[in-house]
Structures are given as C-alpha cells and as structure tokens.
Amino acid sequence: MSRIIAFLILFFYCSASYADKNMKIGFKGKESDINRVIKVKMYDNYYEPNSFQIKAGETIKFEVENLGELVHEFNIANKMMHIKHQPEMEKMVENEILLADSIDKEKMKKMAKMDKAMAHSHSNSVLLEPKQKGNIIWKFDNAVNIEIACNVPGHYQVGMIAKVDIN
Ligand SMILES: [Cu+2]
Numbered sequence: 001m002s003r004i005i006a007f008l009i010l011f012f013y014c015s016a017s018y019a020d021k022n023m024k025i026g027f028k029g030k031e032s033d034i035n036r037v038i039k040v041k042m043y044d045n046y047y048e049p050n051s052f053q054i055k056a057g058e059t060i061k062f063e064v065e066n067l068g069e070l071v072h073e074f075n076i077a078n079k080m081m082h083i084k085h086q087p088e089m090e091k092m093v094e095n096e097i098l099l100a101d102s103i104d105k106e107k108m109k110k111m112a113k114m115d116k117a118m119a120h121s122h123s124n125s126v127l128l129e130p131k132q133k134g135n136i137i138w139k140f141d142n143a144v145n146i147e148i149a150c151n152v153p154g155h156y157q158v159g160m161i162a163k164v165d166i167n
Contacts, residue, residue: 025077025146028123029059029139037061040162042128044068045155047148051163056142063135066128070100072160073150075125076138082149082156089151092118098152102129127152140166 035058041048042064054060064074073089075082092098097108097118112119126134140146143166150160 024141024143025081025124026138026140026143029061029137031137033059033139034061034137035059037063040064040074042066042068042072042074042150044070045072045150045158045160047074047150047160047162049162051165052148054140054164054166056140056166059137059139061135061137063133064126064128065133066130069130070155071098071103071127071129071152072155073125073127073152074134074136074148075122075151076136076146076148076164077124078145079147082147082151085151086153086156088118090153091115093153098127103127140164142166 038052038060040062045068052060062074066072075085077085089098092108095107095111095118097104097111108118124136124138126136128134146164146166148162148164149156152160
C-alpha cells in the first residue's frame with residue numbers, strides 16, 4: 001500500500017514539473033551564456049523600458065533596480081502564471097511579510113518553513129524593496145506570450161506589465 005502511495009506521489013510530482021517545463025517561458029540562464037545585459041528600472045507602478053525585443057534562444061541578464069517608493073516584483077512568466085501567483089502574494093500581505101515599502105525577511109523565513117510558497121524564491125522573479133537591486137539571468141526559448149509583471153497586490157491590475165516580443 002505504501003508503495004502505491006509513494007508511486008502516486010512520485011507520479012504527481014513528475015507530472016507537476018513536466019507541466020512547468022511545458023509553460024514555455026524559457027528557463028534560468030547561465031552566467032557564461034549571457035548574450036546581453038538589459039537594465040530595467042521599476043517605478044510606482046511601471047517598468048522602464050516597458051517592452052523588450054528578444055531573439056529566440058537569447059540569454060539575457062536583467063539588472064533590475066527599484067526606484068519607486070513601493071515594493072515591486074520583476075517576474076518573467078505568462079498571464080496564466082501571473083494570475084496563479086497573485087494569491088501567494090496576497091497571502092504574503094495578509095501575513096505581513098510583504099508590506100507596502102518593505103519585506104519582512106525574518107518572517108518570510110519563518111513562514112517558509114510551513115509554506116514553501118511564502119519563501120518567494122523563484123528563479124524567474126525578483127522581489128525588491130525601494131532602492132534595492134537584483135539580477136535575473138533568463139534564457140528565452142521560442143517562448144510565446146511572455147509577460148514581465150509585478151504581482152504585488154493591485155500592481156498587475158493597474159498595468160505594471162512589460163511586453164516581451166520574441167522572434
Ligand atoms: Cu509593483
């Protein structure tokens with residue numbers, strides 16, 4: 001019986017990661033493969049630049065700086081993933097991990113022990129306090145429908161989204 005359960009867990013785990021690979025948003029890039037560096041500034045509530053032209057297969061290093069007065073996220077995903085991610089961010093607000101202009105990292109660590117989603121460590125996103133900088137190295141496959149967006153509650157809704165054209 002326990003073998004069957006173990007098998008089922010493994011099966012669902014594998015199919016979940018398979019689904020992730022099929023998201024076709026690309027994947028975490030390697031430092032040695034960087035083709036281009038793009039500097040991005042985050043303000044309240046928009047990105048500069050707010051659109052990116054990328055060639056399929058390119059590895060980009062995004063150097064992101066938050067020049068706003070609020071916490072912002074730079075998250076490479078598609079619309080469906082952003083929508084799915086938003087309740088996690090709302091939960092971080094409810095738990096007072098994510099405040100308007102700061103992130104309670106101690107609390108984040110504690111909560112992450114109970115709920116992995118609260119760790120907010122995804123290779124496709126950086127969450128930055130005002131004046132903070134962060135990097136993402138991302139390899140864009142022949143990805144489609146990519147959106148770079150901020151899922152701090154309310155920000156996506158007011159249009160904190162950057163367009164990504166891959167060709
Ligand atoms: Cu934001």
